[in-house]
Amino acid sequence: MNLEQIKNEIIRYADIIDCKGFSPGTSGNISLRYQDKIIITASGVSNGNLSYDDLVVIDFEGKLIEGKQKASSEKMLHVEFYKKRADINAIIHVHPTFLSSFAAAKKGLEEPVMAENVYYFGEIPLADYALPSSMELVNNTAKYFDKYNAILMANHGFIVGDVDLAQAYLKLELAESYAQIVLNAKLLGGAVLLNEKEVAEIKALKN
DSSP states (O other): OOHHHHHHHHHHHHHHHHHTTSSOTTOOEEEEEETTEEEEEBTTOOGGGOOGGGEEEEOTTSOEEEOSSOBOTTHHHHHHHHHHOTTOOEEEEEOOHHHHHHHHTTOOBOSOOOHHHHHHTSOBOEEOOOOTTSHHHHHHHHTTTTTOSEEEETTTEEEEEESSHHHHHHHHHHHHHHHHHHHHHHHTTOOOOOOHHHHHHHHHTTO
């Protein structure tokens, strides 16, 4: 995709994310890899009301290359994810209600509750808390980037990356549903977990 197409793609999915309530207010940020650069949402903008001017281009050091606004304060989180994973081309960082509830409780989504989530995620780990926008947050979260596409950040939110924005969004939707199911199951006395054999059979479907 060219630059204009990428911006249109980000705006389209940002609007969907906003309509779903995944990024209340001006929270959350979205980016796409673009050749040897990154296109990312600007700081302090609402995902539900993005314009071309709200999307800026940065390099892999986080420096602004193109655009009139400051890049998202979480830009280095995106930069580090891309650096560690050549297969990741799109990243979404948001604060959905159910996923954020697990982040607030400092609980990862690591138990084998649903077959689909075992297949797509394996686990969604929890990164230790650090001040938002800090390099400590980047370092705490980046240790999971090698193995996981989706990570919860304690008392903060959720980040997911994938081959393109469509797949990253679908994983976001699936993860939020997963978190809601786990919470609902707790109201019913707790989920009955898949056993080791069942988990192995699900993972074998990927081969």
